[in-house]
Amino acid sequence: MIKIFSMSLIIMFISMIVMSLASIMSKKSFYDREKNSPFECGFDPKCSARVPFSxxxxxxxxxxxxxxxxxxxxxxxxxxxxxxxxxxxxxxxxxxxxxxxxxxxxxxxxxxxxxxx
Structure with a gap:
């Protein structure tokens, strides 16, 4: 019983470390206006990309x-x-x-x- 409990604690600890490392490493601190805008053949879009739905x-x-x-x-x-x-x-x-x-x-x-x- 102790072995199962200790193994589950180790697995949870390792998975929490991996998830926190992935979260820290995936954060982007560089925001580019061109990359965040919708792509329309290389030009700035003339109207909103979100068309109201009927x-x-x-x-x-x-x-x-x-x-x-x-x-x-x-x-x-x-x-x-x-x-x-x-x-x-x-x-x-x-x-x-x-x-x-x-x-x-x-x-x-x-x-x-x-x-x-």
């Missing part, structure tokens, strides 16, 4: 992904129909499609599907 486009992309996953969940419904009880299959399918339609109506009602305001 939140509306992001929301439409997320809605597309959600509906894409829902389509992937709808595809096996017809294969399952052969192996399940028809009334239970019909109830489950109608419930699932109703949940999807309510979600679609909610998104449409909130105006999330409008591309321009």
């Amino acid at each position: 939140l509306h486009f992001f929301l439409i992309a997320i809605i597309f992904l959600i509906f894409d996953v829902e389509i992937a969940l709808l595809l096996p419904i017809f294969i399952i129909m052969k192996f399940s009880n028809v009334t239970m299959w019909l109830f489950t399918t109608i419930l699932f499609i109703m949940i999807l339609l309510i979600g679609l109506y909610h998104e449409w009602n909130q105006g999330a599907l409008e591309w321009t305001n």
Whole structure:
């Protein structure tokens, strides 16, 4: 037990020394304006490299992904129909499609599907 404890202490001590040496040696004290600026064919950039991202486009992309996953969940419904009880299959399918339609109506009602305001 003592051997395992002493070996783990030695390993932790060596790893802490290596991490602290790497941290000390990797510090750069020389900052160059040209190296810290974005590279644009050797010229100074005319505008900011950070273009503002459209939140509306992001929301439409997320809605597309959600509906894409829902389509992937709808595809096996017809294969399952052969192996399940028809009334239970019909109830489950109608419930699932109703949940999807309510979600679609909610998104449409909130105006999330409008591309321009």
